[in-house]
Amino acid sequence: MNELFPSKFLKALENLLGKERLLKEKEDLFSYSYDSSSLIRLPSAVALPERKEEVIEILRLAQEYKVPIVPRGAGTATTGSPLAHKGGLVICFSRMDRILEFNEEERIVRVEPGVLNGELKKFLKKYGFFYPPDPSSYEFSTIGGNVATGAGGPRGLKYGTTKDYVLALEVVLPGGKVLKTGPSTLKCVVPYNLTSLFVGSEGTLGVFTEIVLKVIPLPQKRILFVSAHEREEEPLEIITEILRKKLTPACAEFIDKTTILALSKSKGSLPIFENKNFSSLLYLELDGEGEILEKEKVLIERFYKDLGISFEKAEDESDIENLWEIRRTISPSLKVLGKKRFAEDVVVPRRFMKDLLFKIRKLEKDWGLYICCFGHAGDGNFHVNILFDSENEESAIKVRENVLKEVIELSGTISGEHGIGYIKRGFVNWELSPLQIEIMKKLKKVFDPEGILNPQVKIPD
Ligand SMILES: Cc1cc2nc3c(=O)[nH]c(=O)nc-3n(C[C@H](O)[C@H](O)[C@H](O)COP(=O)(O)OP(=O)(O)OC[C@H]3O[C@@H](n4cnc5c(N)ncnc54)[C@H](O)[C@@H]3O)c2cc1C
The missing domain is CATH 3.30.43.10 (Uridine Diphospho-n-acetylenolpyruvylglucosamine Reductase, domain 2)
Structure with a gap:
């Protein structure tokens, strides 16, 4: 031993x-x-x-x-x-995967950390309720993991991310002390918000044993538009236009031309817009009910028709799911473009998304590597995946550094939802000031004086 x-x-x-x-x-x-x-x-x-x-x-x-x-x-x-x-x-x-309490009147649910996000969604659906945070891994990732990473997902644009739903936590600290971070009320300012501090803490400050989440009524209906674009950056302009029209879609997901190449190669051909030439796709989902939803649908249809954009529309749940399946298979498809990958999840202010895309295309050309850029563009959040094999790993490292530098120059952040973990620790001081890092190190010591909780993760040495 x-x-x-x-x-x-x-x-x-x-x-x-x-x-x-x-x-x-x-x-x-x-x-x-x-x-x-x-x-x-x-x-x-x-x-x-x-x-x-x-x-x-x-x-x-x-x-x-x-x-x-x-x-x-x-x-x-x-x-x-x-x-x-x-x-x-x-x-x-x-094995700690019990839903402990659902209080319909208070609209809260109390769970153990091992409950799968997808199981919670299924449970709440029976009562007409909804827990919106939906990382693409929702079927197989846990609420504990989601809270510890501050997970987001396609619905972030309208509904926010995990941080907007965690009301209170029960946390075990090194030594075995139990900390309750708040009441389960919708509001509390007495005096500091410890719950927020733990959301996204990646297991470095304490271990969750119970989580209280806010839930909301399930939207009655959703409508999905998938559009095809000859100009790769056009979806990014469309998102801006739609938000200017004061519409807030539930999701606005972008798929760039290199990702389309990966999907087409791995599937043989893409099961959408066959016989059409296009270099990017936009998934736009509306949800809600009644006249308002109908009005929004007509507005989007008219907008796309006026611009001459090809689109498919799905209103039936199974058609909607079939279209989302293409988006969900991106991650495994990328292997066809390289055995290894750096998977970044950067965010830039929406107004700079086009600049970042152009920069990525230039890096792709200059370094001769495939770089896929897809994800929650409605939030300015791109999943940038640099694909490579062992022989071009050095180039991939340089490309990655260039992407992260560019993101920081564009007033963005190196991680929007996946977290820092082990592999991005070396880049934290590119984004944060020495004072920010010093304060975070002191905070870590308050909760974990011996440094036994998830060492080598999150905070740089
Ligand atoms: C195909 C795929 C798609 C994905 N899509 C998204 C996406 O759209 N959005 C997104 O945000 N992420 C996404 N992810 C990343 C990942 O699914 C999320 O980070 C998720 O929240 C991790 O949950 P998990 O249960 O797997 O946690 P783990 O991976 O097991 O752990 C993640 C972190 O949580 C900590 N942790 C776990 N349980 C506890 C606990 N009880 N107490 C304290 N700390 C704890 C761990 O120490 C670790 O730091 C994706 C991953 C895959 C494979």
Whole structure:
């Protein structure tokens, strides 16, 4: 047993969880050694708690023995944030997946961290309610992971992201103290907002055992427009125009020409706008009900017809889902353009999206690498994926640096929703001032004085 993982600690954990819920064998640990980045890090052991009392005891023991702790939901992060970078104990929350309370009158739901976002959506739908944050991974990522990364998704444009729905948290701190961050009321200013501090903290400040979320009534109907564009940047202009018309679509998703190439190559041909020449797509979804929705639909139809833009419209739920399926398969399709990738999730003010796209096209040409640029353009949030093979990794590193520099020059941010994790830590000081970083380091020490919570993640050394 190595120094980071004393045998007394292991014994105490075994007494607490039993052999079945404390994984130690290499073949079991392997399943917890990766996420959606390309990193592989084998943890020393994995704990599978079922009750918060067990989490409290684990955190108490971890502090005593100074063992690194890495909380984990479904392991879909793209940044290496749920990985044990220098060994340590992974606490996986897959067995703490109960919906504890739904209060229709207060419009809140209280859940354990391992509840899948998709399961929560299904549960609420039965009551005509809705939890809007919808990372494209919603079917298989957990609420705990979503809160810890501050996850966003296509619906961010109209409904905001995870941060807009978390009302209160129950957090276990190193040493086993339990912190409740707020009442479950819609408002509270007594005195600092600790809940907000934990949203997006990537498991570096505390471990969530309960989460209280705001929910809203489910919109009655949605209408999806998918349009094809000869000029690649046209969708970005259209988003601006539509927002100027005071319309707020639920989603405005952009797909650029390199992503279309990846989709077409991996599928043989794209199952939309066959026999048409186009270099980008725009997904525009409206939701709501009655006359207002009808009016918005007519407005978009007229707008597209006046501009001579080809579009498909879907009002039936299964047609809508079939069209979204194309968008959802982007991530696995990108492999056809390169075995490896850097997946950035940058945000720039909407007015600079075109500038960023042009810059990316220039980098693609200058360096001879495929760069896909797709995502939540309604929020100014592009998923920039640089595809490469081992022999051109050096070029990909340079391209990545250029993209991030450009984003910061355009008053943007290097991560809108996926987080910093391990792989973007080196770029944090490009965006933040030394004072900001100093304050964040002090905050980390307040919650985690021994530095045992998710070390090597988020804050630069
Ligand atoms: C195909 C695909 C599409 C995606 N699309 C999106 C998207 O549209 N928007 C988006 O925002 N992200 C997206 N992601 C990234 C990822 O799904 C999100 O970051 C998600 O929120 C991670 O949830 P998870 O349950 O997998 O958490 P994990 O990956 O297991 O963990 C993520 C972070 O949460 C921490 N954590 C987990 N549980 C707890 C807990 N109980 N207490 C404290 N910390 C905890 C971990 O330590 C880690 O830092 C996508 C990923 C994939 C693979």
